[in-house]
Amino acid sequence: xxxxxxxxxxxxxxxxELWTFVRVPDEAxxxxxxxxxRMGGFASVRVDARIGxxxxxxxxxxxxxxxxxxxxxxxxxxxxxxxxxRLVRDVEIELVDH
Numbered sequence: 267x268x269x270x271x272x273x274x275x276x277x278x279x280x281x282x283e284l285w286t287f288v289r290v291p292d293e294a295x296x297x298x299x300x301x302x303x304r305m306g307g308f309a310s311v312r313v314d315a316r317i318g319x320x321x322x323x324x325x326x327x328x329x330x331x332x333x334x335x336x337x338x339x340x341x342x343x344x345x346x347x348x349x350x351x352r353l354v355r356d357v358e359i360e361l362v363d364h
Contacts (some may be wrong), residue, residue: 267301268360269294275338277350286343287335290326292314295333298326298361309334312362317354318346326359 290298302311306364309328313336314321320342326334336359338348348354 267298268358269289269358270358271354272353273357275343275348275350275352275354284340284350286348286350287337288338288357290334290336290359292333293327298334299328299332301361313359314362315360316358317342317356320345323362 269290271291273291273295275286275288278285278287298311310325311328311334312323312325314323315336315340316322322339322342324337324339326336328334336357340346346354350354
């Protein structure tokens with residue numbers, strides 16, 4: 267399963283360090299939850315991701331509101347010139363194990 271979407275880059279306020287994420291759209295999150303079924307732990311799902319020319323493997327994490335979030339590490343932000351609170355275009359994720 268592959269998804270492409272635009273989303274704002276946001277800072278996770280619960281940490282002192284700069285941890286940033288983009289939110290996976292509600293419809294895609296609901297579909298992913300259906301496919302992966304019951305999740306334990308941090309409700310994480312492994313994905314291959316791409317932002318711009320940068321490809322990386324990570325996990326998306328389920329939130330209390332039902333949507334998943336994709337972490338965006340500093341190396342990706344730097345390589346793609348991403349800025350917190352700005353729109354990130356053409357974020358691509360593909361489920362690894364499903």
